[in-house]
Amino acid sequence: MRIEGKEYRTIWFENNIVKIIDQTKLPHQFIIKDLKTVKDAINAIKIMEVRGAPLIGATAAYGLVLAIIENNDRSFLKKSAENLVSSRPTAINLKWAVDRMINELSDVNSDKIFDIALNEAKKICEEDIKFCENIGLNGLKIIEKIYNKKKDTVNILTHCNAGWLATINWGTATSPIYHAHKKGIPVHVWADETRPRNQGANLTSFELNEEGVKNTIIADNTGGILMQRGEVDLCIVGTDRTLANGDVCNKIGTYLKALAAHDNNVPFYVALPSSTIDWNIKNYKDIPIEERNSEELSHIEGLDDEGKIKKVQIYPTKSKAMNLAFDVTPAKYVTGLITEKGVCEASNDALQKMFK
Numbered sequence: 001m002r003i004e005g006k007e008y009r010t011i012w013f014e015n016n017i018v019k020i021i022d023q024t025k026l027p028h029q030f031i032i033k034d035l036k037t038v039k040d041a042i043n044a045i046k047i048m049e050v051r052g053a054p055l056i057g058a059t060a061a062y063g064l065v066l067a068i069i070e071n072n073d074r075s076f077l078k079k080s081a082e083n084l085v086s087s088r089p090t091a092i093n094l095k096w097a098v099d100r101m102i103n104e105l106s107d108v109n110s111d112k113i114f115d116i117a118l119n120e121a122k123k124i125c126e127e128d129i130k131f132c133e134n135i136g137l138n139g140l141k142i143i144e145k146i147y148n149k150k151k152d153t154v155n156i157l158t159h160c161n162a163g164w165l166a167t168i169n170w171g172t173a174t175s176p177i178y179h180a181h182k183k184g185i186p187v188h189v190w191a192d193e194t195r196p197r198n199q200g201a202n203l204t205s206f207e208l209n210e211e212g213v214k215n216t217i218i219a220d221n222t223g224g225i226l227m228q229r230g231e232v233d234l235c236i237v238g239t240d241r242t243l244a245n246g247d248v249c250n251k252i253g254t255y256l257k258a259l260a261a262h263d264n265n266v267p268f269y270v271a272l273p274s275s276t277i278d279w280n281i282k283n284y285k286d287i288p289i290e291e292r293n294s295e296e297l298s299h300i301e302g303l304d305d306e307g308k309i310k311k312v313q314i315y316p317t318k319s320k321a322m323n324l325a326f327d328v329t330p331a332k333y334v335t336g337l338i339t340e341k342g343v344c345e346a347s348n349d350a351l352q353k354m355f356k
Ligand code: MRU
Pocket: 051, 052, 053, 054, 091, 159, 160, 161, 162, 163, 166, 167, 171, 172, 173, 199, 237, 238, 239, 240, 250, 251, 325
């Protein structure tokens, strides 16, 4: 996808260095950052210079390539893998990517390990791009159907950023939107601001602007009234972990949006590549929910009058704040899952049939 008219991916490998777009600086600064060590990769995931389930998986895969460059020793690789998996707990793609890499490297001689690791990390990225493109083509049919009936702009609400910045290219929730836009279907996106880190405002609205897709940022609490007024035709969100029974773990606030959609008969779709399915956890209560530093709530960053980035405190100094990063939407509130293989019901049977 494009930034200032130039095509980018969110991550790439060049001269033994991993290149990322530093997402903590967007939308006000566009900075390409170098990750030179596995520690850099772990830190980038932790402080969310890279974020979004598929992208942190890809970063972890490249992180292992960096580990091999640093120290071609099995015990260092093992420790690096553990540290990468624990850098953020909720998105299953992280473990999925690390397990896939370790599996691929298990019987490899040390003289070949770098080439094979790099090849596998690249494969993970290429596969994600293909999957996201297919998610777009499958989701496009849903948007097209609404447009053919409505014959007017299709209003889509999304939460957080499940855009191309959260993947390698295309995005998950945004891919059907980009495909519809490219096909000439008029679309308009309601981008939930997504407190506290504002991924909807800082990233989703930013990337949609760059692609020329009409969008409006709304406060997280606005979706309900827009749905009551008939101003949302459908919701599409991403996910960090979808259980085999169809329960969807995603950015905090997704659940409340699904409840409002259910109450107003607005279709609520979740877009995901199969790397986001957790086939093991049976009960949503067992999903590890990340709790981040409360400073992400109590402080906010933006441009001051001189155009300089400034961080200010917005909460009373003595107040306590709690910052849970994800919630779970039960499958019964999900109209359908848009995957690389097609659209299916959020249920065990449908997912088994599609993927097993
Ligand atoms: O905390 P973040 O910004 O990593 O959370 C991202 C999300 O919640 C996305 O919806 C999810 O990872 C899917 S990305 C295609």
